[in-house]
Amino acid sequence: xxxxxxxxxxxxxxxxAKVRTCPPFHLKTDDGxxxxxxxGENADQPYSTRQTCGACHNYDQIIKGYHFQQGWDRxxxxxxxxxxxxxxxxxMGKF
Amino acid sequence: xxxxxxxxxxxxxxxxMEFDRDGxxxxxxxxxxxxxxxxxxxxxxxxxxxxxxxxEADCFICHLPGYNFKERNIQLQNxxxxxxxxxxxxxxxxxxxxxxxxxxxVAYNKRLFNENGKIVxxxxxxxxxxxxxxxxxxxxxxxxxxxxxxxxxxxxHNLRGLSCAACxxxxxxxxxxxxxxxxxxxxxxxxxxxxxxCRQCHTEGYMGAPRPKHLSIRPNHxxxxxxxxxxxxxxxxxxxxxxxxxxxxxxxxxxxxxQKIGERFTWRPRYVKGGHKGEKIWPVNPMLPVTYxxxxxxxxxxxxxxxxxxxxxxxIKDKLEGKKPNRPExxxxxxxxxxxxxxxxTLKGNQRFQQVKPFYHKGGxxxxxxxxxxxxxxxxxxxxxxxxxxxxxxxxxxxxxxxGANGCGDCHSDTAHMFKGQIVTDMFGPNGKPVTISAGRLFxxxxxxxxxxxxxxxxxxxxxxxxxxLLVFVLVLHYTGQGPKVADFYxxxxxxxxxxxxxxxxxxxxxxxxxxxxxxxYIFFYNNVTMLRLFFGSPAAAVIFHWxxxxxxxxxxxxxxxxxxxxxxxxxxxxxxxxxxGGYIGGKEVAVPAGRLNAGQKIFFxxxxxxxxxxxxxxxxxxFKSSLPLTFTCxxxxxxxxxAIILVAxxxxxxxxxxxxxxxxxxxxxxxxxxxxxxxxxxSEWYKEITAEEPSAGEGKPE
Numbered sequence: 176x177x178x179x180x181x182x183x184x185x186x187x188x189x190x191x192a193k194v195r196t197c198p199p200f201h202l203k204t205d206d207g208x209x210x211x212x213x214x215g216e217n218a219d220q221p222y223s224t225r226q227t228c229g230a231c232h233n234y235d236q237i238i239k240g241y242h243f244q245q246g247w248d249r250x251x252x253x254x255x256x257x258x259x260x261x262x263x264x265x266x267m268g269k270f
Numbered sequence: 271x272x273x274x275x276x277x278x279x280x281x282x283x284x285x286x287m288e289f290d291r292d293g294x295x296x297x298x299x300x301x302x303x304x305x306x307x308x309x310x311x312x313x314x315x316x317x318x319x320x321x322x323x324x325x326e327a328d329c330f331i332c333h334l335p336g337y338n339f340k341e342r343n344i345q346l347q348n349x350x351x352x353x354x355x356x357x358x359x360x361x362x363x364x365x366x367x368x369x370x371x372x373x374x375x376v377a378y379n380k381r382l383f384n385e386n387g388k389i390v391x392x393x394x395x396x397x398x399x400x401x402x403x404x405x406x407x408x409x410x411x412x413x414x415x416x417x418x419x420x421x422x423x424x425x426x427h428n429l430r431g432l433s434c435a436a437c438x439x440x441x442x443x444x445x446x447x448x449x450x451x452x453x454x455x456x457x458x459x460x461x462x463x464x465x466x467x468c469r470q471c472h473t474e475g476y477m478g479a480p481r482p483k484h485l486s487i488r489p490n491h492x493x494x495x496x497x498x499x500x501x502x503x504x505x506x507x508x509x510x511x512x513x514x515x516x517x518x519x520x521x522x523x524x525x526x527x528x529q530k531i532g533e534r535f536t537w538r539p540r541y542v543k544g545g546h547k548g549e550k551i552w553p554v555n556p557m558l559p560v561t562y563x564x565x566x567x568x569x570x571x572x573x574x575x576x577x578x579x580x581x582x583x584x585x586i587k588d589k590l591e592g593k594k595p596n597r598p599e600x601x602x603x604x605x606x607x608x609x610x611x612x613x614x615x616t617l618k619g620n621q622r623f624q625q626v627k628p629f630y631h632k633g634g635x636x637x638x639x640x641x642x643x644x645x646x647x648x649x650x651x652x653x654x655x656x657x658x659x660x661x662x663x664x665x666x667x668x669x670x671x672x673x674g675a676n677g678c679g680d681c682h683s684d685t686a687h688m689f690k691g692q693i694v695t696d697m698f699g700p701n702g703k704p705v706t707i708s709a710g711r712l713f714x715x716x717x718x719x720x721x722x723x724x725x726x727x728x729x730x731x732x733x734x735x736x737x738x739x740l741l742v743f744v745l746v747l748h749y750t751g752q753g754p755k756v757a758d759f760y761x762x763x764x765x766x767x768x769x770x771x772x773x774x775x776x777x778x779x780x781x782x783x784x785x786x787x788x789x790x791x792y793i794f795f796y797n798n799v800t801m802l803r804l805f806f807g808s809p810a811a812a813v814i815f816h817w818x819x820x821x822x823x824x825x826x827x828x829x830x831x832x833x834x835x836x837x838x839x840x841x842x843x844x845x846x847x848x849x850x851x852g853g854y855i856g857g858k859e860v861a862v863p864a865g866r867l868n869a870g871q872k873i874f875f876x877x878x879x880x881x882x883x884x885x886x887x888x889x890x891x892x893x894f895k896s897s898l899p900l901t902f903t904c905x906x907x908x909x910x911x912x913x914a915i916i917l918v919a920x921x922x923x924x925x926x927x928x929x930x931x932x933x934x935x936x937x938x939x940x941x942x943x944x945x946x947x948x949x950x951x952x953x954s955e956w957y958k959e960i961t962a963e964e965p966s967a968g969e970g971k972p973e
Contacts, residue, residue, distance in 0.1 A: 196395040197391065199386070199388035199390045202389055210378070210387075211383070212378035212379075212380050212383055212387070213380060213383055213387050218378055219375065221355075222355075223352070224283070224326045224327055224328055224329050224330070225326045233443070236444055238285060238288070240442075240444040241457075242445060242446075242447070243282060243327050245280065245281055245285055246457070246458075248285065257653075258570070258653065260573060264458055265457055266281075
């Protein structure tokens with residue numbers, strides 16, 4: 176019984192250790208409309224991560240990160256005088 | 271080809287796959303300005319953004335376990351840009367291809383939605399490593415033999431349950447991740463070293479990291495070697511040996527001996543010194559480039575684009591005999607000349623250049639056409655030749671597999687990769703076959719010094735113990751065959767002062783310090799860390815003992831030089847002593863003339879003085895070897911070691927002759943006195959000298 180009690184006390188902690196960052200959420204179309212396959216509402220449209228994830232997260236801030244820009248936001252013609260063919264310090268604009 | 275990464279292989283969306291150079295969404299702008307597709311605007315030329323949609327940042331690539339990256343690539347290659355995430359996430363099925371002028375259709379999997387029409391996904395934070403490997407798997411396998419969750423090409427951090435994000439967490443709200451110190455790529459160097467390095471985690475005990483003391487490792491190794499050198503002794507996935515762009519396409523070559531990149535294949539890194547890790551040595555995969563540049567009027571070597579190279583190659587492809595069309599592997603002067611001449615022709619009029627002078631880079635050399643149109647070559651001193659190689663820092667072995675875990679022989683032996691491993695420096699050398707070099711040569715040691723050191727390490731060191739045993743055996747044979755000189759078997763009382771207190775102390779200091787030097791040096795010779803720890807506590811302490819003892823020994827040797835040099839000068843009767851071999855050979859004792867020091871002692875004296883000074887000078891310099899050029903330290907350590915062998919052999923013989931071979935001799939170094947009988951027997955000329963000063967001294971005494 177004591178063991179069962181201990182397990183019950185620990186159970187919430189164990190569950191919370193597995194981080195589920197997103198509760199159930201609505202998928203949204205490019206123009207922000209809800210997609211509901213159960214009702215058929217916009218169910219033929221692809222979802223937009225900008226609209227869907229961006230509803231809770233700062234999409235525009237996140238995509239400033241390197242993995243998204245890959246140097247696109249830092250391209251300039253005079254990026255490297257010693258290697259003029261290199262236009263950024265990312266994969267875009269890099270030889 | 272479905273499944274092969276296109277743009278989406280590296281780009282998770284957002285940035286340049288969503289916005290043009292003016293920061294406007296491609297699809298919306300093209301819809302508003304459809305004429306752009308007909309313009310020469312590189313962002314829109316012949317594009318279908320209005321139909322394909324854009325590739326938004328796909329959060330599910332990283333955060334959704336089970337994401338189908340291959341499906342994403344298929345969708346992208348079929349121009350279903352905005353449907354790629356939908357199909358790859360498995361949330362819906364997508365049919366129809368924009369590439370075929372179809373309007374893709376979407377059918378959502380209703381089982382993933384709750385009664386409110388909300389999707390229920392098991393998104394994870396931090397992202398699972400499997401998702402990182404979508405992009406970093408093959409690219410890093412190619413660069414450095416990387417793999418993850420791989421029992422064969424294991425990583426100790428992976429085995430302990432660490433994910434990629436454990437070491438590379440997000441460092442800002444923009445989803446930038448902590449980065450290491452990639453040395454070849456110039457990608458976002460401002461983010462370099464934003465993650466904890468080996469030393470930080472393993473000194474702080476971060477995330478439970480063990481804190482090794484490395485007591486069994488010689489301390490200078492910790493100063494000189496990056497952690498990765500010892501802890502990533504081998505990779506078990508074939509990386510790229512290099513690449514060749516002669517055809518206009520990048521053709522990657524797997525490690526020599528492997529069939530293809532990414533397959534099971536064990537190889538060991540190349541070690542380089544300097545560069546971005548200061549003066550440390552670290553492991554790399556050089557990924558040898560075979561490429562072309564054009565020396566422009568501004569003095570810069572501009573890399574040629576694939577299409578520019580391809581045009582040249584198309585002109586000569588049919589002229590090359592016995593070549594695979596996609597792997598020409600140009601290596602003869604004739605082939606190189608053909609290609610460079612073709613490029614000279616096809617590059618004419620190229621608006622990128624004010625001057626056409628193509629160069630072929632291969633195996634650390636550059637080849638070009640001289641004024642006579644012939645191929646000339648020189649060492650590649652351009653930016654192409656200065657690449658350090660991709661540093662290797664994943665697939666870390668458990669400590670038990672690290673270099674040094676089985677002793678110093680893991681590196682310091684005739685079979686160890688560290689010095690004797692063969693490293694490919696040219697994928698197709700003059701005879702078309704790979705050119706290799708001993709790994710140790712790449713540390714910067716001149717070939718002659720390296721060969722000298724290797725001779726010492728491989729052909730002398732292994733036989734030193736046998737040599738000492740052989741010497742002892744010969745002395746035993748001498749003792750049992752010839753027998754000791756019996757002059758003082760009667761233990762006659764010491765009456766003559768042979769050595770002063772200063773002489774005896776000097777000898778004692780040399781004796782004691784020699785024993786310390788011999789013990790430490792002998793163990794250093796064999797790099798036996800266990801014995802170092804047993805006798806001295808740690809290799810570091812042993813090194814200090816060796817240094818201090820060495821300095822005292824040299825000082826005592828200099829004092830002994832002043833004390834005995836007059837006695838050690840050769841005189842005429844020394845010839846007789848040498849002629850008679852000192853009376854030590856022949857089975858019977860013969861009278862041999864000798865001064866205060868006999869001819870043998872004189873030879874020994876000068877030999878040890880010279881060797882002591884040589885060892886002292888080389889030893890003192892070796893204390894500062896980290897500041898000296900490698901070639902010089904190679905020479906110093908060889909001379910030091912070789913001198914040590916001779917000195918030890920001489921001293922063992924001296925010890926024999928000074929003790930059991932000549933009873934009564936040792937007491938001269940204890941109380942300084944010898945008997946008259948001993949003095950007359952062993953040093954007759956000296957005995958005459960001292961008895962001449964005291965006329966009656968030699969008379970009436972027993973012999």
